[in-house]
Amino acid sequence: MAPSPDETTRLAGKVVFADDRAEFLLAGHIAQFGDPQQLGWQPVKQNASRTVWRGEIDGQNVYLKHFHSRTLSHRLGRAMGASDARCEMRFSQYLSRRGVDTPQPLAMMCRNGAEWLATAAVEPSQPAHEWQLAQRQQGPAGRRRIRHAILSAAESVAQMHAAGVLHCDLHAGNMLIRTDESAPRVVLMDLHRMKRRRCLSRRVCVANLAQLMHDRLEWTTRSERLRFLKHYLAVRETGGTLRGWAILIEESAWRHRRRLYAQRERRILSSNRYFRRLRLGDGWRGHVVLASKRRPIGSRAAELTFSADEWRRALARPEQLMLGGQVEKVLKDSASGTVIRRRLKVGPHELDVVIKRPRRKRAWKRLADCFRPARTIRAFRLGHALLTRRIATALPLVALERRVGPLLLDSMLITEYVDAPQLHHFLNLWLGEGHQPAPLDEPQRRQLGTQVLWQMGRLLQRLHDSNFHHRDLKGPNMLVRWAPPDQPQVVLVDLDGLRHVRHLTEKQRFHGLMRLNVSLRQCPCVNLPGQLRMLLGYLRRPGSGRINFKPYWRVLEAWSARKMRQQIRTRRRKQKAVRG
Helix, strand or coil: CCCCHHHHHHHHCCCEECCHHHHHHHHHHHHHHHCHHHHCCEEEEECCCEEEEEEEECCEEEEEEEECCCCHHHHHHHHCCCCHHHHHHHHHHHHHHCCCCCCCEEEEEEECCEEEEEEECCCCEEEHHHHHHHHHCCHHHHHHHHHHHHHHHHHHHHHHHHCCEEECCCCHHHEEEECCCCCCEEEECCHHHEEECCCCCHHHHHHHHHHHHHHHCCCCCHHHHHHHHHHHHHHHCCCCCHHHHHHHHHHHHHHHHHHHHHHHHHHHCCCCCCEEEEECCCCEEEEEECCCCCCCCCCCHHHCCCCHHHHHHHCCCHHHHHCCCCEEEEEEEECCEEEEEEEEEECCEEEEEEEEEECCCCHHHHHHCCCCCCHHHHHHHHHHHHHHCCCCECCEEEEEEEEECCEEEEEEEEEECCCCCEHHHHHHHHHCCCCCCCCCCHHHHHHHHHHHHHHHHHHHHHHHHCCEEECCCCHHHEEEECCCCCCCEEEECCHHHEEECCCCCHHHHHHHHHHHHHHHHCCCCCCHHHHHHHHHHHHCCCCCCCCCCHHHHHHHHHHHHHHHHHHHHHHHHHHHHHHC
């Protein structure tokens, strides 16, 4: 139903237009901005705090951002006259006058609970993180365009800081790359998260740049980050040396990363848009995944969205999941637990999952479990913590425990099945001569082995950099997923031996290296240089230059030999017990 002219005139009087041209363009559509679906507009982004719509008015593409956060701070702010829409419009106009590219604001309104902002579309453009990934696949020409974009981003951030403005959510997702010019140009987005100060100290600017470094650390080289910082300092004309600023930003980035990861880990065991607590019958309770923010490569479940009711129906009788005709394969059945693979129907979706039901072998663990979460709950939390840190692992879907009072009776963990061979099987299959399904020549086998062994070292390096210690890091607990022409990816599974520590000791670091080295020693197709390549993958870091690896290698060899002697004694003792 079309709004009446009187209603349109009344609403237009409450709207703040950027200029006369914006008023002429939008005045006749203001009444429909409360419900953009009437205009046939499409939502492009939606979360708990805002929804962004895209549409066209008289040939002009327009983005309409609705702010609807229900948090106490936002409700109090709106009651006192504060408005995210007004804040974004003012910052956009202020920065544009100082040479910073921002979306052109058209109109805003904050009245009677309605709060929205209309801006002109930045076209043609692409989000910076998507644009960068696309350019890296285009060879030298793409790398040249990335260098131009880095300089443009450094110039925009330097001009923003020179104007006394901080972007409190500075990352590549809030930057657009204009693609209609010969040299890419960066446009800053989401300006409602900005703050203005009379004078920005070096510490404040470093903390703001650390946010951007944290976001791009995995996708840029050290040379690219230094190129950004050098151009930033040249445009800003501030004091200090390049090396000094780089050290300060790296330290601040690690502090920012720890705070951010701690904040995200607190959400894993709560109820929000990604996770939900569940209470089932007969004392069962736990946590399920509704959606995945991280999209592991090859994961189908990460692309899907579930509801709490769908999970309740799928998990109505948890004990029956280990039984029935849908159990495809028993992967493990020992004193420590049972692991099966089966198909699980969740709403309209069918997933290939692995279900683990642990057993406790010692009586003291029954007492300890009265005062701590079940092992499956800990594995669920640690699995999502690894995915947050971009460490590949099987996506945890469900963690359940059954208690009577504090007494833990049963527990269960459901993860997505990773269709990939174990590390030893993969290496023997593809690196051994005449065994692989599609034979590789000697240079291809050498390159593939180098990539896998280097990935193993980098995987352990990421674990240790995040203060994770895995006491059972061995070949069967690592899978290798490979889809040519992409590089192989090492996936960590079975997180029972993983724990997060406050400080990782040198002994714990060498313990992880020793377990990996012993696993490689037991693989016939990996020689001594291959074991050394894994160690170098662990030791090498961007900008580290040459490393004197020999002291590490001598200690690692001594620890590995001792571990193998211990394994031989243990196996002989078991064989003797069986014969006796």
